[in-house]
Amino acid sequence: MKGKTNSSLGKSWRIAVIGGAGHVGLPLSLVLADRGFHVTIVDTDEARMRQIQNGDFPFLEQGGAELLAKLREQGREISYTSSYKEVESCDIIIVTIGTPIDEFLNPSTKAIIRCFESLLPYLSDRQLVALRSTVSPGTTEWLDRYLRGKGKAVKLAFCPERILQGQAIQELQGLPQIVSGTTREAEEMAATLFSSIAPELVYLKPMEAEFAKLYCNVYRYIQFSISNQFFMIANSAGLDYYRILEGMKKGYRRMQDMPRAGFAAGPCLFKDTMQLAAFCSNEFSLGSSAMLINEGLPLYMVDQIARQYELSNLTVGLLGMAFKADSDDPRSSLSYKLKKVLLFRAKRVLTTDPHVKGDSELVPTEEVVEKSDLLILCAPHAEYKNLDSKNKPIFDVWNYYGRGGLI
Numbered sequence: 001m002k003g004k005t006n007s008s009l010g011k012s013w014r015i016a017v018i019g020g021a022g023h024v025g026l027p028l029s030l031v032l033a034d035r036g037f038h039v040t041i042v043d044t045d046e047a048r049m050r051q052i053q054n055g056d057f058p059f060l061e062q063g064g065a066e067l068l069a070k071l072r073e074q075g076r077e078i079s080y081t082s083s084y085k086e087v088e089s090c091d092i093i094i095v096t097i098g099t100p101i102d103e104f105l106n107p108s109t110k111a112i113i114r115c116f117e118s119l120l121p122y123l124s125d126r127q128l129v130a131l132r133s134t135v136s137p138g139t140t141e142w143l144d145r146y147l148r149g150k151g152k153a154v155k156l157a158f159c160p161e162r163i164l165q166g167q168a169i170q171e172l173q174g175l176p177q178i179v180s181g182t183t184r185e186a187e188e189m190a191a192t193l194f195s196s197i198a199p200e201l202v203y204l205k206p207m208e209a210e211f212a213k214l215y216c217n218v219y220r221y222i223q224f225s226i227s228n229q230f231f232m233i234a235n236s237a238g239l240d241y242y243r244i245l246e247g248m249k250k251g252y253r254r255m256q257d258m259p260r261a262g263f264a265a266g267p268c269l270f271k272d273t274m275q276l277a278a279f280c281s282n283e284f285s286l287g288s289s290a291m292l293i294n295e296g297l298p299l300y301m302v303d304q305i306a307r308q309y310e311l312s313n314l315t316v317g318l319l320g321m322a323f324k325a326d327s328d329d330p331r332s333s334l335s336y337k338l339k340k341v342l343l344f345r346a347k348r349v350l351t352t353d354p355h356v357k358g359d360s361e362l363v364p365t366e367e368v369v370e371k372s373d374l375l376i377l378c379a380p381h382a383e384y385k386n387l388d389s390k391n392k393p394i395f396d397v398w399n400y401y402g403r404g405g406l407i
């Protein structure tokens, strides 16, 4: 199942990364270009491609701006296009587009289907198509049948991305890469490609690999939910969860990976848990419970505040609107869910974030602190470590300030 790095590489391969301007696609494109491959980013977001082309890395990603600058300095230009036609001349097509869930919390297959409908005229049997987006189990085999039905016998692989957003550049080159293919040839070509960046390969069958990727994310989501549930139980009993957690962990090896309580959401964990639930006909009670707990945490916090304060008289300040610490990504952030609930229940809600762009309602941190009666630490960004809270009460569910999780 495990394999060592294969060093004989097809460096002359031309690679197209579909969705290459995104959080998964861009770091991968840059790392592949750094390894000497000729990379073409194919993306529907032309504005973002222009931004990258101008040397501006579009989101927070450790080492991303530096790697982009290095490639530009070395004249290793990446090509950018929104036209699928460019794919025709490529040897490898890596697909990294978003794979959302729909309003019924089921995987939305539209994006992948539309993408492949558009790609069809430009695909040929010599090419490798490597799916890298997170997909519902069975998607790769379904796609294989679909493409063959259209007369396209491309080599098809599923090689999931498992990076931590924000640390992609480093993790792409440090994590074992799961490789699977619908044929031996597809698997071998994908292995040759990924052995150029990953230290180790792990071989699975396509559906095993699809499950492995989902299980990794769902496991994390469930871990967070356990801590969140424990937090709410302790808090409701009038106890500081963090005193208990510290006591549990001290010198006790088996508890070391227990996470803190806090907002668990973002573009992947929630939707991947729902993808798995949909796959097993919504009979994934553990996943559904984790979702209710994690999504319920902000609601619980509002109720706790309302028990202690006349909420309708309070101005509440939310610190950190990104979905996690030190990120600029507001996608599926629970901070916005909290804001929505508070807009109905509090006198006023003020929001701030040092990284999130494009939200015209954000105000400077100092203004939020100054004007709020109560603060909620939503995303524990490094910028808030030495916050002057002017003695305003802070609901710090993360225990970021080490004063416990109680308000």
Ligand SMILES: NC(=O)c1ccc[n+]([C@@H]2O[C@H](COP(=O)([O-])OP(=O)(O)OC[C@H]3O[C@@H](n4cnc5c(N)ncnc54)[C@H](O)[C@@H]3O)[C@@H](O)[C@H]2O)c1
Pocket: 018, 019, 020, 021, 022, 023, 024, 025, 042, 043, 044, 045, 096, 097, 098, 099, 111, 114, 115, 132, 133, 134, 135, 161, 162, 163, 164, 165, 166, 267, 268
């Ligand atoms: N963000 C992460 O940390 C992470 C980690 C592992 C896996 N994933 C998975 O990777 C996939 C992509 O996630 P992301 O966070 O990079 O999303 P994203 O929205 O940041 O990037 C997707 C990119 O695809 C482009 N795009 C969408 N449809 C397109 C099309 N038809 N043709 C060409 N370009 C198109 C978008 O413009 C965007 O630039 C998802 O399946 C996600 O679950 C994400």
